[in-house]
Amino acid sequence: MYPKEFRYSKEHEWIAVDGDVATVGITDFAQSELGDIVYVEGPASGRRVGAGEVLGTVESVKAVSEIYAPVGGEVVAVNAALTDAPQTLNTDPHKEGWICRIRMAAPHEVDDLLDADAYEKLILS
Amino acid sequence: MPAPTGGGSVTETTAPRRTPLHDVHVSAGGRLVEFAGWSMPVQYEGVLAEHTAVRTRAGLFDVSHMGQAAIRGPGALQFLQRVTCNDVSRLAPGRAHYNALTTPGGAFVDDLLVYMLGPGDYLVVLNAANTPKDLAWLGKHAGGFHVEVVDDSDRWALLALQGPRAADILRPLTDAEVSTLRYYGFVRASVRGAECIVARTGYTGEDGFELFVSPEAAAAVWEALMQAGASHGLVPAGLAARDTLRLEARMALYGNDIDETTSVLEADLGWIVKLDKGEFVGREILDRQRREGVTRKLIGFEMTGRSIARHGHAAFRGDERVGIVTSGSYAPWLKKSIGLAYLPAGMWKPGTPFDVDIRGRRESAAVVATPFYKRSR
Numbered sequence: 001m002y003p004k005e006f007r008y009s010k011e012h013e014w015i016a017v018d019g020d021v022a023t024v025g026i027t028d029f030a031q032s033e034l035g036d037i038v039y040v041e042g043p044a045s046g047r048r049v050g051a052g053e054v055l056g057t058v059e060s061v062k063a064v065s066e067i068y069a070p071v072g073g074e075v076v077a078v079n080a081a082l083t084d085a086p087q088t089l090n091t092d093p094h095k096e097g098w099i100c101r102i103r104m105a106a107p108h109e110v111d112d113l114l115d116a117d118a119y120e121k122l123i124l125s
Numbered sequence: 126m127p128a129p130t131g132g133g134s135v136t137e138t139t140a141p142r143r144t145p146l147h148d149v150h151v152s153a154g155g156r157l158v159e160f161a162g163w164s165m166p167v168q169y170e171g172v173l174a175e176h177t178a179v180r181t182r183a184g185l186f187d188v189s190h191m192g193q194a195a196i197r198g199p200g201a202l203q204f205l206q207r208v209t210c211n212d213v214s215r216l217a218p219g220r221a222h223y224n225a226l227t228t229p230g231g232a233f234v235d236d237l238l239v240y241m242l243g244p245g246d247y248l249v250v251l252n253a254a255n256t257p258k259d260l261a262w263l264g265k266h267a268g269g270f271h272v273e274v275v276d277d278s279d280r281w282a283l284l285a286l287q288g289p290r291a292a293d294i295l296r297p298l299t300d301a302e303v304s305t306l307r308y309y310g311f312v313r314a315s316v317r318g319a320e321c322i323v324a325r326t327g328y329t330g331e332d333g334f335e336l337f338v339s340p341e342a343a344a345a346v347w348e349a350l351m352q353a354g355a356s357h358g359l360v361p362a363g364l365a366a367r368d369t370l371r372l373e374a375r376m377a378l379y380g381n382d383i384d385e386t387t388s389v390l391e392a393d394l395g396w397i398v399k400l401d402k403g404e405f406v407g408r409e410i411l412d413r414q415r416r417e418g419v420t421r422k423l424i425g426f427e428m429t430g431r432s433i434a435r436h437g438h439a440a441f442r443g444d445e446r447v448g449i450v451t452s453g454s455y456a457p458w459l460k461k462s463i464g465l466a467y468l469p470a471g472m473w474k475p476g477t478p479f480d481v482d483i484r485g486r487r488e489s490a491a492v493v494a495t496p497f498y499k500r501s502r
Contacts (some may be wrong), residue, residue: 035365036173038455039433039462058486059433061172061455062365077339083431087173 001028001120003094005124007110008119009070014094020107022071026058026089029123034060037089040082042067042099044053046073055100058089067099071109079103130472140164140272144189145282145343161254163190166363167494168283174365176177176457177330180498183288184362185350188335189343192256192278196247200271205239205247208266208406210226210389212399216241221309221324223397226259231388231407231414235259236451238326240311248322266406282343286350287333287370289500290357294333297352308332315408317349318342325396330374331500372463373456375425375495382435382465390414391467409500420450421467425495426479428462431486434481440466441480441487447472450481456497463497464490 006014012030015022023035031037035038039059049055050072078100082088087099103111141164150157155166168175178184196205205213210231211224217242226234228291235255240248251259256278263274288294296303301314301323311324311382319342327333338346351359367377383392390398390411400412428434434453439446453464464481472479475494480487 035168036171036457038173039431040430059455061369061457062167064433064435 002116004036004116006094007070007113007115008111008122010069010122011068011070013067013070013122015070015110015113016098017104017107017110020104021076021100022073022102022110024067024070024100024102026067026093027119027123028093030065031090031093031097033064035062036060037086040089040099042078042082043075045075045100048105049073049075049102051106051112059086060073069102070113071102071104072106073102073104075100075113076103083112112122142190144187145340146187146189146347146402148189149344149347149360155361155363158271158364160364161190161252162497163228165190168363168365169361172363172369173457174363175360176369178358178360179288179331179362179366179370180458181289182358182360183286183290183294183333183354184329184360184366185347185354186285186362186367186497187347188282188285188367189282189340190252190253191283192259192276193281193283194249194251194260195275196249196272197245197264197275198270198272199244199245201247203443204270204272205249206403206405207264207270209237209239210399210405210407210411211239211397212402213239213241213247214402218243219310219312221311221326225389225394225397226262227389227405227407227411229360229407229410230384230385231390231410232385233379233383233387233392234262234385234390236377236383239397240322240324250283255379279340281337282340282354284336284338284343284347284350285327285329285333286336286354286359287327287329287331287362288359289332290359291331291333294350294357294359295353296347302491303334316346318361321346328374328376329370330376330498331370331498343382361448366457369454369457372452372465373458373496373498375465377423377465377498378452386421387423387467388414391419418470421469422473423451423465424468424473424492424496426464426466427493427497428464428481429489429491432460432483432486433462434464434483434488434490435439439482440468440470440490442480447479453481458498463493464472465495466490486501 322337440448477492
């Protein structure tokens, strides 16, 4: 369920690292808790964020939830498909539902994140 | 994402109350949350699926958390006429209407449905969160009238079967003449052997029925409806869908759109204000407002883009803050963001543009005519 090659934040984001670029999304657990997602507001391309800062918001019918940057750096890509198809976060949160890509300023920040086993333990607790 | 709060987080020291259908919700996979002191299903399959089901087939809601009071006695009619703004004398046995318990300022103690069971014999249905307040208010104003007010909330479970297929689903289960039951009419009937009040009322903008049933029979009636509804695509539906459905139909929600600070005329519910019926609490203010006009009114609006306005967001005209959003959501059937807001005179015409401040960003909106959705037929 939770890809072994991803790393996870306690706030239920995942990252997939390729060189110095981290692709960011929310986990299956997060989308399930949120329910039907109807609006996604991601960061602007070019924006610099620090780890733990608010990247954007994900809205279900009932509530607004913030997405936090699991690692810091510059936003180099944003998934524009989510504007017209926010429900992709529900149907394919770990792949097609990617939210943005960050060129990491401090790749060692990845070490502060949870691996798949630790994340699965977290959500079961 | 911040750690999501799952169902069942209790903020009070006493556990939330359970309706007679609690175990049924758990078995059906309902996600339970606390609402007005009750443990209620907010969704089962999901709000979008449930909302769509009600608009195209049918959904079944547990609304047993709502309160009921029996208003009985030779003075029952006079009493109700005094404490509400609609004309209760227009009701006949087997008829119900939408009404409001008014404050001296012409605002809402609560909105409610009044059912006439017979001469001097009425049933009122109250919002769950307001039930204790309403009962206290009714008791306080009953002095001087030959009437008794009885809290009947524990006597009734309440199920709402809503959608275009509702009549077809209910018909084989009951001896009630479903086909001839008028909108806002009700009958006493048997549903799968259980004695019920079957009312053609609802809070969704679709055809449908609200079934008053004894707590002991509630689960069996629910299961009978689910079984009969299986071939029609009936699904259980929760509070989230209840809210999106009522908003599309422009039905007010107490605490959001209406409360003790909003007059019935400001809420654009003038059709339930019958000034000619005689004296009632708040009549003087409402009479003045009808003559002079109101300075703000609850109107419907649509967001121009995809961002979602929500309760509490401020409305702006240029740099001037002019009003406030009282209800706002993504509308699953209409597939756009809609809402209700109090806006000042001069801004009520459909097409009037304004901005909503959504977490620091001004997003454009425009006034639209309501209801946002109206069922065909």
